[in-house]
Amino acid sequence: MDISLQQVGYSYGRNTPFEKRALQGVDGTIKTGSYTAIIGHTGSGKSTLLMHLNGLLKPSEGIVQIGDTQITAGTKAKELKAVRRHVGIVFQFPEHQLFEETVEKDIMFGPMNFGVSKEESRKRAHELIELLGLPPDTAQKSPFDLSGGQMRRVAIAGVLAFKPSVLVLDEPTAGLDPRGRKEIMELFSRLHAEENLTTVLVTHSMEDAARYADNIIVMHNGHSVMAGTPQNIFGDEETLASFGLGVPRSVKLQRVVEKMIGRPLPVLALTEEDLATALARAASEEGDANA
Incomplete structure (x- = not known):
């Protein structure tokens, strides 16, 4: 389902001395x-925007349109249940939300809360345990006896269990080592493709935004200031810098290489693989020219 934001504004502590x-x-x-990746420095409004995408926050003004549901300041809580069934959010450190005595029960909680039968919820739990690469015997273990990476996968399974069509990720690799980060991001990329999801990634990582997203929204001081493809966004380094943001490492290295060879490469290298391909092509073209 499409999501649109129309002149959305939000204030914490509205009509109080502490309004922000x-x-x-x-x-x-x-x-x-x-x-879609949403990027911006700390305090830019990324996380506040994220909580509008399934009605956890309602706009102080403006409209959030999620599929056929329109959310405004006056929208009643009972009108948001359908939205929350279709939009799942994986928060930072989702493992902190685990609470049941077994992994199976923890994953089953979400769908059962939305009226899915116990049998179907259990079936989904075991399918997700397999899908997320957890051992089969994980189902009857306490989630608190698992490793940190396994706990995170269980928490993600709990969100996926009610089969959202939109998956919103709030810094999902926070606290993970480089290997764990890559595994989780590749997992979400695979789920996006295989489950036909609409995925929204809130991240500080320019590398993740460049590698995985096909659309980027840039936030700055509570405003949406840029939107476009990764090529468009990261190709405008001057404007990004004015908002306190940089470009992926591969683009930085590309600029160094371009200065060394005295000419631009034909494409913007959003990943290390793109840069290696562009350099190989440039070397081949130079070799042909000198032949």
Whole structure:
């Protein structure tokens, strides 16, 4: 389902002495089936925006349109249940949300809360245990007896168990080592493709935004200030810098190489693999020219 934001604003502590403006006039569109990254420095409004995507927060003004449901300041809580069934959020450190005595029960909790039968919920739990690469005997273990990486996978399974069509990820690799980070991001990339998900990634990592997303929204001081493809966004280094953001490491290295060879490479290298391919092509073209 498409998600659109129309002049969305939000204030914490509204109409109190502690009121703080977090979002102002945010516009944006997240298309069905897309992989969208939301980037911005700390305090830019990324996480506040994320909580509007399934009605955890309602806009102080403006409209959040999620499929056929329109969310405004006056939307009642009972009207949001359908939205929350279709939009699942994986928060930072999702393992902190585990609470049941077994992994199976923890994964079953979400779908059963939405009216799915116990038998179907158990079936989904075991399918997800396999899908997420956990050992079969994990089902009857306490989630608190697992490793940190396994606990995170169980928490992710709990979100996937009610079969959301939109998956929202809030810094999902926080606290993981480089290997764990790569495994989790590749897992989400695979799920995005295999489950036909609409994926929204909130991240500080320019590398992850460049590698996985096909659309990027840039937040700055509560405003949506840029939107476009990774090529467009990371190709505009000057504007990004004005918002306190950099480019992926591969792009930085590309600029160094371009200075060394005295000419630009034909494409923007969003990943190390892209850069290696571009360098190989440039070397081949130079060799042909000198032949």
